[in-house]
Amino acid sequence: MAILATTGITLPKNIAKGMFSKALEGSAVAALSGAEPQEFGEVTHMTLTGRPRAELVGEGVAKSPTNATFGTKVVTPHKFQLTMRFNQEVKWADDAYQLGVLSTLASEGGLALSRALDLGVFHGINPLAGTAAASIVVGDRIGTTTNSVEITTGTLTTPDLVIEQAAGLVIADGYIPNGIAFDPTYAWTTATSRYSDGRKKYPELGFGSNISSFEGLNAYSSSTVSGLPEASANSNIKAIVGQWDLLRWGVQVNVPVEVIEFGDPDGLGDLKRQNQLALRLEVVYGWGVMDLDGFATVKDAVANS
Secondary structure (H helix, E strand, O other): OOOOOOOOOOOOHHHHHHHHHHHHHOOHHHHHOOOOOOOOOOEEEEEEEEOOOOOOOOOOOOOOOOOOEEEEEEEEEEEEEEEEEEEHHHHHOOHHHHHHHHHHHHHHHHHHHHHHHHHHHHHOEOOOOOOEOOOOOHHHOHHHOOOEEEEOOHHHHOHHHHHHHHHHHHHHOOOOOOEEEEOHHHHHHHHOOEOOOOOEOOHHHOOOOOOOEEOOEEEEEOHHHOOOOOOOOOOOEEEEEEOHHHEEEEEEEEEEEEEEOOOOOOOOOOOOOOOEEEEEEEEEEEEEEOOHHHEEEEEEHHHHO
């Protein structure tokens, strides 16, 4: 039986596993903040908004109430989809050729879904439109944190000092930076920065393309940090420093690939009339940022002017 059956398909296990791994490996969010199992729908987390203080109690002295206060943070689901059209003749090909089509879908779809997660978490945009999505609230967009350092002239042109100041903003708000997401251009700038005598400051970073750590922080490089090329406007963000366990995210639903043979699933016309079929891949992510103060951005001030 051909792999592309008329009733729909589920990817063979080796491809499905590769697809999910690709989505994780291609994401700065996944690299710096581990996913957690989630049920479908909104998930409420308890947050500690006021830390309790212990009381020294003397002998025979009455105990006072503890002053801890609690709040809640909702992890909201967001669904992303890809719909790809193929000539109907693909269905008539042998299994090996159809498997190649699925491999391509798995690779490209996995990369697109990994970028979708980052673009939503960092900038709150719909990757296809490139504009802000109303369904993603500002509090769940890390790039909107008010902790920000601009790359200017003088000492703040040196990446290590700029990043140091960004980390200081996070620390001043009571959090501990444990990771940094780089835009590839800034990862390269950091990796190739030199002392006055020409020696590289960070020779272990190479050219910054496969950066995994920086100054004791976990590190990852992805163009999703700036949002380009998907974003319709440049965010000017070059790096994000933060305590990444403040981001709670996970895959709520991972929908198998669906074969669509009838109708107009994407607005490009009737499939039968155009002798086409469509393959659709969907995933539902859930995420919530516990506190934006736990993150700081490094921005290019030149582009802001």
